[in-house]
Structure formats: C-alpha cells, structure tokens
Amino acid sequence: MKTKTVFVCTECGNEFPKWMGKCTACNSWNTLVEETVITKQPGKSSRSGMKSDAISALENAGDSAVPEHLKNISTTDEIRTGTGLSEFDRVLGGGLVAGSLVLLGGDPGIGKSTILLQICQHIGKTQKILYVSGEESLRQIKLRADRLGVDSDNIKIFSETNTENILECISREKPDILIVDSVQTMFNPNVNSAPGSVSQIRDVASMLMRIAKTYSIATFLVGHVTKEGSIAGPKVLEHIVDCVLYFEGDQNRSYRIIRAIKNRFGSTNEIGVFEMNSSGLSEIKNPSSAMLSGRPQGVPGSCIVCTMEGTRPVLAEIQALATPTAFGNPRRMTTGVDFNRAMMLLAILEKRAGLHLSSYDTYINVVGGLRMVEPAADLGIIIALASGFKNKPVPEEIAAVGEVGLTGEIRSCSFLESRIIEAEKMGFKKIIVPYMGAKDRKKFKNIEICQYSNITQVMKDIF
Numbered sequence: 171m172k173t174k175t176v177f178v179c180t181e182c183g184n185e186f187p188k189w190m191g192k193c194t195a196c197n198s199w200n201t202l203v204e205e206t207v208i209t210k211q212p213g214k215s216s217r218s219g220m221k222s223d224a225i226s227a228l229e230n231a232g233d234s235a236v237p238e239h240l241k242n243i244s245t246t247d248e249i250r251t252g253t254g255l256s257e258f259d260r261v262l263g264g265g266l267v268a269g270s271l272v273l274l275g276g277d278p279g280i281g282k283s284t285i286l287l288q289i290c291q292h293i294g295k296t297q298k299i300l301y302v303s304g305e306e307s308l309r310q311i312k313l314r315a316d317r318l319g320v321d322s323d324n325i326k327i328f329s330e331t332n333t334e335n336i337l338e339c340i341s342r343e344k345p346d347i348l349i350v351d352s353v354q355t356m357f358n359p360n361v362n363s364a365p366g367s368v369s370q371i372r373d374v375a376s377m378l379m380r381i382a383k384t385y386s387i388a389t390f391l392v393g394h395v396t397k398e399g400s401i402a403g404p405k406v407l408e409h410i411v412d413c414v415l416y417f418e419g420d421q422n423r424s425y426r427i428i429r430a431i432k433n434r435f436g437s438t439n440e441i442g443v444f445e446m447n448s449s450g451l452s453e454i455k456n457p458s459s460a461m462l463s464g465r466p467q468g469v470p471g472s473c474i475v476c477t478m479e480g481t482r483p484v485l486a487e488i489q490a491l492a493t494p495t496a497f498g499n500p501r502r503m504t505t506g507v508d509f510n511r512a513m514m515l516l517a518i519l520e521k522r523a524g525l526h527l528s529s530y531d532t533y534i535n536v537v538g539g540l541r542m543v544e545p546a547a548d549l550g551i552i553i554a555l556a557s558g559f560k561n562k563p564v565p566e567e568i569a570a571v572g573e574v575g576l577t578g579e580i581r582s583c584s585f586l587e588s589r590i591i592e593a594e595k596m597g598f599k600k601i602i603v604p605y606m607g608a609k610d611r612k613k614f615k616n617i618e619i620c621q622y623s624n625i626t627q628v629m630k631d632i633f
C-alpha cells in the first residue's frame with residue numbers, strides 16, 4: 171500500500187495528478203480539491219499485462235457472473251412506510267420505500283435534524299430506528315426530542331463518526347430505518363483524508379448504499395450545502411442516492427419547503443410545506459392560505475398568481491416596487507423569480523405596454539419564500555410591475571395566470587382548470603387567464619373567468 175496526492179474534481183469526480191484552475195473533463199472552474207489516496211503496489215500494469223488479465227478472467231468466469239432475464243425477475247410493489255407527516259410522504263412519492271437511500275440537504279439550522287427526529291416518533295411505533303449523529307451529543311439530541319415530544323421506545327441514538335463502529339452497530343442492532351446526520355461528518359479510517367473531503371463522502375455514501383440495498387434498511391443521509399446552495403461534496407453523492415430532497419425557506423421566516431430534486435420512486439415535482447415552531451415542524455395542508463395570510467389590501471404593486479408546485483396549485487403573492495433611479499443605471503432585484511425572465515418582462519412592458527421602466531429601479535419579490543420558476547407566473551409579474559409603476563392597486567379579488575410572449579401575447583399554460591379551481595376555493599371572484607385553454611368556463615359558478623390574448627387589453631381593463 172502506498173499513498174499519493176491527487177486532485178479530484180468535485181463536479182465530475184475525475185482525478186488529476188496536478189492542480190488546475192479548470193477541470194479538463196467537465197470544464198468547470200475551481201472545482202479541483204487536493205486528496206490523498208491509498209494505491210495498491212504498482213504491479214504489472216502494462217497494456218499487454220491488462221490484456222492477459224482480461225483474457226484469463228474470461229476463461230475463468232464462474233457462476234457469479236450470470237445476468238438474469240428481464241422477464242424472469244420477480245417484482246412486488248414497493249413497501250412504503252408512512253412517516254406521519256403527509257407532506258413529507260408526498261415528496262417521497264407516497265411514503266418511505268424500504269431499502270431506499272434518501273439525501274436531505276439544506277442550509278444550517280433550517281430543520282433537517284428536527285424533521286428526521288419528528289418522523290422517528292411515528293415510524294418508531296412499528297419499526298426499529300438507529301439515529302447516528304456525528305454533529306450532536308446524546309444530550310443535545312435528547313433535549314430536542316423532549317422539545318418535539320419524541321419518546322418512542324424503538325429509537326436508538328448513537329453519537330459516532332467512525333464508519334467502522336457504525337457498521338458494527340448496524341450489524342448488532344439490525345435497524346429498519348437508519349438516519350445518518352450528517353454524511354460530511356462521517357469518516358472511514360482506511361481512507362486517508364479528512365472527513366467531509368470528496369473521497370470520504372464518496373466512500374461513506376457508497377458504503378451506506380450497499381448496506382441499505384443488501385439489508386433493506388431505509389436510510390436518510392443529511393447533507394450540508396455549500397454557499398451556492400448545492401450539496402457539499404462530489405456530484406457523485408447525488409448520483410448514488412435514490413432520492414435527493416432539499417429543505418428550503420427563509421431562515422427568518424417560519425415557512426419551510428421540502429422539494430424533491432431527484433426521486434427514483436416518484437415524481438420530482440412535489441413539494442411539502444411546513445411551519446417551524448417551538449414544538450417542531452407542523453404541516454401546512456393548505457399552502458395557498460398560508461402564502462396569502464397578512465396580504466396588504468388596496469395597495470399598489472401586488473398581484474396574486476396561481477402557480478403549480480408539482481400537481482398542486484398554490485396561490486402566492488407577487489410584489490413589485492418601481493422607484494425613480496437616482497444613479498445612471500437602473501437597479502433591478504428579484505427574489506423568488508428568475509432574474510433573466512424578469513428582465514425580459516420589464517422589456518415587454520416597456521415596449522408593448524408603453525411603461526417607461528428604463529429609468530426606474532425595480533424590485534420583485536415572491537412573498538412566503540416560494541420560488542416561481544414556471545412561465546405561467548409571467549402575467550402576475552407584469553400586472554404587479556405595472557401596478558407598482560402606475561401606483562394603482564390591483565382589485566383584491568383578482569388572480570392572474572398566463573405566460574407572456576415577446577410580442578405581448580398571453581399564451582396558454584398547463585393545468586389551467588386546477589388553477590382556476592384553487593382560486594375559486596380561496597374566494598377569488600375573478601381570474602385573468604389566456605384566451606386559449608379555458609374551455610368550460612360555465613362550469614365555474616363563483617369565479618368570473620376573464621380571457622385575454624394580449625397584455626395591452628389587460629392593462630386597459632385593470633388600470
């Protein structure tokens with residue numbers, strides 16, 4: 171055995187003998203980190219040697235290298251366990267699948283350990299849980315458990331970071347559910363680099379994956395995130411696991427959103443909405459009313475849109491402020507809305523609706539910490555901006571949905587009917603929708619459906 175220093179790309183996992191500013195394999199900048207790896211003694215590694223190795227492997231192939239016919243592989247429905255939080259089950263695709271590996275990432279203090287300890291209480295009624303913490307002492311976890319009211323007999327806590335001891339503990343305890351908090355603090359003493367380094371994370375994650383699959387233990391890995399918001403460590407970590415969940419939300423607000431980024435057992439479009447309070451995270455079954463609570467009445471620069479989060483329509487408030495620019499270049503800021511999309515909408519307003527926003531600073535904000543990525547929010551952003559600019563409020567009972575094109579046309583969007591139903595349910599009296607799409611308008615008794623094909627007409631009618 172011999173050690174050597176290599177430089178590993180955190181994006182693609184390729185190794186290089188020397189440091190470079192740019193990874194030549196995946197072209198990303200500043201991603202090479204120094205790692206010490208243990209290598210086997212250099213043997214006969216010439217090309218001819220490799221060839222003869224391959225041929226001898228071919229000749230000596232045993233029974234273990236036999237593939238299975240696809241049609242002969244028997245399947246049963248995945249066994250799913252409810253976590254006790256239906257919002258969390260929804261994100262997991264209908265519950266926790268036995269033997270699955272779930273990575274939960276999120277900012278510090280967002281509530282990762284809290285939610286995992288909370289679900290232990292429900293799962294602990296029927297299954298054995300091993301909670302391995304590399305970050306907190308047993309006393310700290312107990313204090314949190316007391317605060318959350320978690321007292322199930324089936325939960326065992328182990329404060330450890332060495333994976334050899336953890337393996338031993340797993341083989342002794344044989345849990346049904348394993349929680350590892352966090353993957354960045356665990357280390358394998360046989361890998362010669364610090365905990366949290368690319369090779370350690372890769373090693374720990376693949377070891378846990380093998381255990382999860384072999385012994386059918388549903389495993390949760392907590393992952394730290396980097397300053398940019400992605401999970402710290404190599405990209406391969408996200409490839410190894412079955413499900414990647416991100417815990418989002420503003421630290422200063424109590425709403426928290428769990429979003430699936432990857433899910434081998436369900437859709438990735440679902441979100442779960444929670445509220446953090448002293449007794450832990452509570453579910454928000456009706457996100458629309460939570461997002462609209464405390465909405466200012468009769469003030470300019472606010473518009474309600476109905477956005478889809480997976481298959482679920484959520485009403486949210488978009489706020490916009492336009493103030494005259496004090497310096498040469500106007501300042502533009504967006505929170506919760508894609509910056510480039512917002513710039514495009516500003517240009518459309520300027521050109522197609524004749525609002526001279528180029529000499530105004532503009533600020534756009536989605537209330538409640540939601541991120542609006544779908545184009546159906548365009549019309550709401552445009553109306554909020556125009557309302558902020560003209561200083562005229564949008565009538566309170568109006569919601570808007572629709573994508574806006576460069577010529578100022580309002581284009582159809584998906585799930586229009588579910589959006590209208592949600593707006594009607596939340597007491598809105600009017601909804602502005604694209605001309606195409608809303609076919610059975612008469613179906614809706616309590617909401618007036620106003621169809622528009624161009625933003626000029628919308629501007630005329632509202633303001």
Ligand SMILES: Nc1ncnc2c1ncn2[C@@H]1O[C@H](COP(=O)(O)OP(=O)(O)OP(=O)(O)O)[C@@H](O)[C@H]1O
Pocket residue numbers: 276277278279280281282283284285305446447448449
């Ligand atoms: N007594 C309390 N009352 C209300 N909220 C609390 C209380 N104690 C903790 N919290 C909330 O719980 C959060 C910490 O949760 P938790 O420890 O689960 O976060 P985490 O994501 O695991 O953080 P880390 O990355 O540091 O492990 C705090 O930021 C705070 O919002």
Ligand SMILES: [Mg+2]
Pocket residue numbers: 282283284305351
């Ligand atoms: Mg924690």
